[in-house]
Amino acid sequence: MRKSDIWIVIEDSKVFQLSEIVEVLLKEWEFLGKNYVRNKVQSAVYSWVTCGLIVKVNDDPPVFALKKYADDWKEHYSGIKTCPVCGTPFISKRGEQDRYCSKKCYEKAKTRRSKEKTRERVKNYLHSADSTAVNKYKEWTEKDIEILRKLKEKGKSCREIATELGRTVYSVRWKLQRLKEAGYAS
Ligand SMILES: [Zn+2]
Numbered sequence: 001m002r003k004s005d006i007w008i009v010i011e012d013s014k015v016f017q018l019s020e021i022v023e024v025l026l027k028e029w030e031f032l033g034k035n036y037v038r039n040k041v042q043s044a045v046y047s048w049v050t051c052g053l054i055v056k057v058n059d060d061p062p063v064f065a066l067k068k069y070a071d072d073w074k075e076h077y078s079g080i081k082t083c084p085v086c087g088t089p090f091i092s093k094r095g096e097q098d099r100y101c102s103k104k105c106y107e108k109a110k111t112r113r114s115k116e117k118t119r120e121r122v123k124n125y126l127h128s129a130d131s132t133a134v135n136k137y138k139e140w141t142e143k144d145i146e147i148l149r150k151l152k153e154k155g156k157s158c159r160e161i162a163t164e165l166g167r168t169v170y171s172v173r174w175k176l177q178r179l180k181e182a183g184y185a186s
Pocket of ligand 1: 084085087088101105
């Protein structure tokens, strides 16, 4: 792998992070080892920075650009992503697969996901009895309503009542709502 091999990839990329160049070169030079290729790329790029062919346009993470793209490098760079949490554009650190602009947004997304999971679990639990609700399609009888009232007064949950009556949780909630509207306070 010669310096000119590295240059070809850089010319093609215009704006880049070191790891992006390494990634491309490894397709052909993998047998040299990732560390070897990375060191070669690094020293080549810094030598071109020293002589002015390449400009370092961003510090964290380090982004480089060919001199003629240095001013409007953002327009030529594909590594700018939009944070799905706060909507801020940011430069993703290639190789680390980061999807969020900051640790804070990453944590936020994680909390959001775990809340969704909990909600899903509660929903599954609530409706797990629905498939065995044998009276699902039957009309509510006076007797059913009487049992419903008694169980509600005893402080039973909608799921417990649903299981007892062989009905779905939705159905029990709906009936309680109707009774409430009809003057029966729950
Ligand atoms: Zn963000």
